Amino acid sequence: MSTRTVITGISVAAPGGLGTEQFWKSVLTGNSGIGEIARFDASGYPSRLAGQILDFEAKDHLPSRLLPQTDISTQYALVAADRALADAEVTPETLPDYDMGVVTSNSLGGFEFTHREFNKLWSQGPEFVSVYESFAWFYAVNTGQISIRNTMRGPSAALVGEQAGGLDAVGHARRTVRRGTKLVLSGGVDSAFDPWGWAAQLAGGMVSTVTDPARAYLPFDAHASGYVPGEGGAMVVVEDADSALERGAPRIYGEISGYAATFDAKPGSGRPPGLRKAAELALADAGLTPEDVDVVFADAAGVPGLDRAEAEAITGIFGPRGIPVTAPKALTGRMYAGGGPADLAAALLSIRDGVVPGTAGTTQVPAEYGLDLVIGEPRELPVRTALVLARGRWGFNSAVVVTAPRN
Template sequence: MTTPVYVTGMSVTAPTGLGLEPFWDGLLAGRSGIAPLTRFDTTRFPATLAGQITGFEAADHLPSRLLPQTDVSTRLALVTADWALAHAKVDPSTLTDYDMGVVTSNAAGGFEFTHREFQKLWSVGSQAVSVYESFAWFYAVNTGQISIRNGMRGPSSALVAEQAGGLDAIGHARRTVRRGTPLVLTGGVDSALDPWGWISQIAGGRVSRATDPARAYLPFDAAAAGYVPGEGGAVLVLEDAAAARSRGVQAVHGEIAGYASTFDPPPGSERPPGLRRAAELALADAGVSPAEVDVVFADALGVAGPDRAEAEAITGVFGPHGVPVTAPKSLYGRLYSGGGPADVVTALLAIRDGVIPGTAGTAEVPDDYAIDLVRGPARPAPVSTALILARGLWGFNAAVVVRAV
């Protein structure tokens, strides 16, 4: 029998709220975090809206020695990890260092940090470049910095699979726990809202160019015309059931019951995309039938073709209008590696409170999508099992099943 892996702590930093309850309250109230990007002058850029975190001062949460060596994404990751540990009532100094691991995902690396240093290199010379550039840009830096800060020396990893990567990190963290590491911090955080990062996102051709925040990101809508990038993410504390009991854990927020990943066939192939197969494999891994799933948290790219393909995957598993579907990320944007973990946390909160947050903005879902999209206000409903989907650029697909304990 496989070992249950429980979520004993979690937290979020997102444009709709800093911390678990502010984030959740913002979703239920329908408060949007999408607004004009203000970190730099966007007047010459074709896209100007973003899910930007405001009101976060890293110096209020982190020691001064860490500030010169960290990108904004790493600062957010460190603070989110601190909050998740506090939520789990974990004091790492009281546990064995090799019994704690860290598995995170990152899609953009330390974008703002590294391009600031490049600007110094080009305009001043190599002597002006920070020595911390040697690692602050790297995709694994969040795992490393969280590990160092908390004395976690157990098996640790970093995964890169764009939007799907955050779910991959959670799946790998569950595997790490089952292999014998009692506690693993996992999740993903991303930020690339500097000029170089912004233009690199626009270059993908799928970023919304709308100027009205309320109509910019419309998943599954007939008028869908792109997504809005955001920053932030979520971190969860995963523990072996026996280890959690021995630690005296009083509150378990849910179980990571199933996980799967697939890869799409090459363009032009007659084989179908891999998202449906990822969903089916994750359900099988959890021992859950489609009829037992209470809600699907969709990847929800907000682009007509991929939205239609995802709707087909969902109806292929659950049947037409067979399960409530939601995409609360329409309030804060796509967070890349942070998007999947934020949806996992949202699903666990939906289980806790018996309510499904809605998909903001979306008004007209094409009839042939045949999905029961939760739109507008949150929908009260008993939730015990949820499926979370994510797709990354170049064909990555991932799915996670969470359920009540």
């Protein structure tokens, strides 16, 4: 086996685009998936906007036996997994079951499922609570359900790192492949659009209260006032390069050339945030220099202090206006564990098509940020190397470098 890990399959389930090409089209055309939350009456909440997947019916995609035992986030994950495997032309017969693993990330758990069952507990009694509540809420359930459904019994894991967790999952998948597992399905998906989950998200104090969907989430903008939560994410098939070639994988989207994660120091310590260090370590892991990178897919918190800190990290590595930066999540909202993998998918599609998507909504980037933020129309340019960044609450930082397939 080689030390090279490649991505041979992609599937995205995100607001504005259910399916990889639909997602990519919405990103390039600026089709926003952000609107008034539709799952419940949110009129009494200070924030009422969310990035929602509106064209999904689980019964159209999954066996009926799975529906009563899975939260909506797990249903998204199962469908995305099915489509990523189909994209890579992987079936249970492709490789021995112990040569295929699953590594996912989830930050919010099965909130909607749990809230429904807790309501039964409080209003009807414990005998009415679903037996599936024992696991449907759990952060590791997506890994387990995907593994069972696709007979993937190799080394598997579940990671929790809020918005950074999805990239951590992909990084761990790469490590797993390098240790001898030929194929790992990886990524992240989240959803928590029920009253309990919504209140939990608002409690963090960083969700925008702006009521105009076009102005609520403005990454790196002078008028940034917070982010909009989103649901969904992406799954990718990570393979050993030699094994992928041997089995005749239909395509290689790119190589995971570098990965690193850091953790911020204690607040008040005087030490800088760890995002820049994560990016530098990922580049070093890839054996690349800043001059080799063509675009940065930013974490893009939409919170002024966090945006400023990320801008400082990017300009500290690449220099003022030294590299195009983009944040397609402005169209979807922040999808927590799903955000990093969705950006990773967009980065791979940028490499494939030679185009960098714009950052929707943002029009006025403060000069002191020093960013060459792609805004408005997509920017056509050759992309061979992309750096994807993600940060999670309480100090998680992750960075992944993907490069164009080798000839």
